[in-house]
Amino acid sequence: MNERVEINEVCRIAGEAKLVLFQEKEKVKEAYFVATAPVRGFEKLVAGKNPFFAVEAVMRICGLCHTAHANAAAEAIENALGILPPRNGLLIREALGLVNKIQSHVLQLVMMAEDFVIEENRMETIFKLMSVHGKISDYLLKLGGAITHPPYLTIGGLLKVPKESVLVDLKTKIKDVESSWLEIVPYLTEEPYLTEVAAELKEKIFTPEYLASHLFYGDKYNITPETIKRVPYWNYKGKNEEITKEATIQVAFYKEKTVEVGPRARMKIYKSFQDNSLFGIHLARIEEVTIAFKRIEEILDQINPNEAFRTQNIVLRAGKGIGVYEAPRGTLIHYVELEEEGRIQEFKMIVPTMFNIPLMEEAVIGLSARAAEAVMRLYDPCIPCTAHTVKLR
Amino acid sequence: MEKLKAFHVDIGSCEGCNVSILRGFLNVRDTVDLSIKYLMEKMYMEDKYEMIIITGGVCMNEPHIIEKVKALREKTSTLVAFGSCATFGGILRFCRGGQEPRPDHRNFQPISSIVKVDYSIPGCPPSPQMVQSFFKFFITGSERKLRLFKACSNIKKLSGFDLIDDIVLTGLCIGCGVCELSCPTQAIRMIDKRPNLVAEKCIRCGTCYVRCPRASQLLCMEVQA
Numbered sequence: 001m002n003e004r005v006e007i008n009e010v011c012r013i014a015g016e017a018k019l020v021l022f023q024e025k026e027k028v029k030e031a032y033f034v035a036t037a038p039v040r041g042f043e044k045l046v047a048g049k050n051p052f053f054a055v056e057a058v059m060r061i062c063g064l065c066h067t068a069h070a071n072a073a074a075e076a077i078e079n080a081l082g083i084l085p086p087r088n089g090l091l092i093r094e095a096l097g098l099v100n101k102i103q104s105h106v107l108q109l110v111m112m113a114e115d116f117v118i119e120e121n122r123m124e125t126i127f128k129l130m131s132v133h134g135k136i137s138d139y140l141l142k143l144g145g146a147i148t149h150p151p152y153l154t155i156g157g158l159l160k161v162p163k164e165s166v167l168v169d170l171k172t173k174i175k176d177v178e179s180s181w182l183e184i185v186p187y188l189t190e191e192p193y194l195t196e197v198a199a200e201l202k203e204k205i206f207t208p209e210y211l212a213s214h215l216f217y218g219d220k221y222n223i224t225p226e227t228i229k230r231v232p233y234w235n236y237k238g239k240n241e242e243i244t245k246e247a248t249i250q251v252a253f254y255k256e257k258t259v260e261v262g263p264r265a266r267m268k269i270y271k272s273f274q275d276n277s278l279f280g281i282h283l284a285r286i287e288e289v290t291i292a293f294k295r296i297e298e299i300l301d302q303i304n305p306n307e308a309f310r311t312q313n314i315v316l317r318a319g320k321g322i323g324v325y326e327a328p329r330g331t332l333i334h335y336v337e338l339e340e341e342g343r344i345q346e347f348k349m350i351v352p353t354m355f356n357i358p359l360m361e362e363a364v365i366g367l368s369a370r371a372a373e374a375v376m377r378l379y380d381p382c383i384p385c386t387a388h389t390v391k392l393r
Numbered sequence: 394m395e396k397l398k399a400f401h402v403d404i405g406s407c408e409g410c411n412v413s414i415l416r417g418f419l420n421v422r423d424t425v426d427l428s429i430k431y432l433m434e435k436m437y438m439e440d441k442y443e444m445i446i447i448t449g450g451v452c453m454n455e456p457h458i459i460e461k462v463k464a465l466r467e468k469t470s471t472l473v474a475f476g477s478c479a480t481f482g483g484i485l486r487f488c489r490g491g492q493e494p495r496p497d498h499r500n501f502q503p504i505s506s507i508v509k510v511d512y513s514i515p516g517c518p519p520s521p522q523m524v525q526s527f528f529k530f531f532i533t534g535s536e537r538k539l540r541l542f543k544a545c546s547n548i549k550k551l552s553g554f555d556l557i558d559d560i561v562l563t564g565l566c567i568g569c570g571v572c573e574l575s576c577p578t579q580a581i582r583m584i585d586k587r588p589n590l591v592a593e594k595c596i597r598c599g600t601c602y603v604r605c606p607r608a609s610q611l612l613c614m615e616v617q618a
Contacts, residue, residue, distance in 0.1 A: 007435075007436075008436065009430075009436040010436075011430050011433045011434065011435060011436050012430060012431055012432070012433065014408050015403075015408065016403070016405070037405050038404075038405040038452035038454075038455050038458065038495075038498050038501075039492055039494070039495040039498040040405070040452075040485060040488055040498070040501065041488055041489065041490055041491065041492035041498065042492075043492060044488075044489055044490065044491045044492045045484075045487045045488055045489060049593065050593040052593060052594060053593045053594055056578045056594055056596060057484060057487065057596070060407050060409075060483075060484045060517070060596070061407060062407050062408060062409075063406070063407040063408035063409020063410065063411065063412060063518065064407075064408050064409070064412070066407075066409065107412060107431075110415075110431065110432075111431055114432075114434055126432070127419065130415070130416060130419050133416065134416060134521075137416075145579065146577055147413075147520065147521075148409040148412065148413070148518055149409065149517060149518075149577060149578075151576075151577060151578045151579040152579070159579055160579070232493065232494040233494070247494070248494065248495050248498075249494065250493070250494055382408075384405075384406070384407050384408055
């Protein structure tokens with residue numbers, strides 16, 4: 001007997017999505033994760049526009065991983081123009097990306113609290129997490145110019161340079177933010193504070209193949225972007241059309257295989273992370289926030305305020321480029337083609353959730369429906385990003 | 394005192410506004426009872442709310458979203474459009490469709506094009522402090538402070554170009570530089586105490602217009618009249 005469970009709007013994920021599960025004896029046999037957010041069409045939106053607008057525009061694909069998109073787009077356009085920002089520019093860019101990574105991960109942990117943290121501690125943990133979110137958002141405001149969509153981040157480096165006193169201030173405060181984060185960690189990871197769902201996910205071993213290009217920033221030479229193929233969701237599923245036809249997304253494969261991207265992939269490839277259970281994704285995410293704090297500290301030490309932050313005399317011209325960046329949710333790839341006046345001719349992007357969706361559906365087989373819903377959240381799907389991507393030839 | 398019962402709905406935004414609302418709400422949780430997707434266990438909606446906040450623009454090619462917005466209007470006496478996409482269209486004004494897998498999603502409109510909106514809060518995204526003050530003004534019923542939000546609810550588009558047309562070209566500009574500070578994309582720069590708009594960077598969010606002391610005065614006067 002196949003029993004059908006349908007969750008019309010999955011709560012506590014970024015964006016709108018539907019979850020359809022087929023169960024047998026209380027265990028999930030098949031899962032459909034159908035994103036239903038409208039396609040805003042950002043690749044088409046930037047066509048014919050100035051590359052400087054493109055960076056501002058693609059930031060607005062997503063309000064959670066804005067900096068990741070801006071970094072990838074700026075990298076791609078710089079690659080096309082054949083320029084490289086000065087060291088300070090690259091460092092600040094990396095710092096902004098890490099601040100964004102912490103923002104995004106912390107928010108994901110807030111959404112996850114309902115599943116993993118026992119009720120007595122739940123609200124308190126959420127408030128503490130949000131206070132860390134507030135403190136770290138201040139870094140984006142001071143370095144990048146806004147708490148979301150940092151406007152100083154642009155092609156060639158940084159548009160406006162933060163004052164030296166601001167940099168010193170940020171440097172002294174980072175320890176404080178870090179310690180308030182470390183205070184919360186036990187409530188998210190240690191046994192007495194965790195729910196049954198967490199225990200069920202600890203039992204489930206799931207070891208897919210991993211893809212990551214860098215621990216902190218992203219490196220286009222560490223992966224082969226040409227081998228990525230994408231198909232619309234309904235083609236990938238190939239059956240149950242009445243469920244899949246509502247989907248507004250595509251899924252992606254690397255070298256014809258499904259791969260997991262995101263915190264666990266990065267930690268496995270670059271940090272010899274050990275946990276193979278689904279709960280390991282949660283642990284990897286927490287670990288990543290901790291090391292991100294360390295790296296921000298390092299970067300703030302290395303910035304030299306007396307040197308340049310941006311490439312001088314940028315000339316727009318024709319060209320092609322690729323930008324690869326490790327977004328909070330995994331490897332993000334932007335392709336750009338500029339026409340002879342330097343305007344955008346073609347823009348394409350591959351976002352991490354496209355890789356993860358097939359795996360999310362695979363991972364839940366054999367779990368209870370309650371845990372299956374939690375796994376969807378655990379992979380931290382970002383629907384706004386995923387529903388705005390175009391098919392590659 | 395009884396808490397204000399509010400509900401937040403997202404109809405396809407970038408989530409930036411949602412994070413702002415969440416952060417702002419947690420600071421006023423003693424006076425507001427807001428159901429937001431980030432903290433809900435299961436999606437659940439009652440028949441009536443004192444306030445419904447919508448983020449994101451309406452995709453005109455998706456009938457179910459239009460129906461949803463219309464249904465939400467029926468459920469509340471106060472409908473709030475939050476963020477530039479919901480109020481003036483914002484970056485969604487640039488959408489042209491044609492993108493796989495749904496090339497038919499071509500046209501996006503602000504909420505006020507579909508139903509009557511009571512208050513509009515523009516910004517990309519509006520800051521958490523803005524959320525706090527809005528709730529505070531609403532609960533204390535200070536109409537004077539809500540007037541600007543009310544005025545915005547009648548407008549369907551607003552951008553840096555309107556600021557230049559209505560304020561700078563008419564000679565009303567006093568050169569205070571608020572527009573430069575408020576612009577979320579650094580598209581406005583003051584040159585000789587007058588704003589210069591870098592046209593290709595304007596995302597039509599309307600923040601500069603609403604923040605401009607002169608322009609906001611003009612908007613409020615229209616409501617009073």
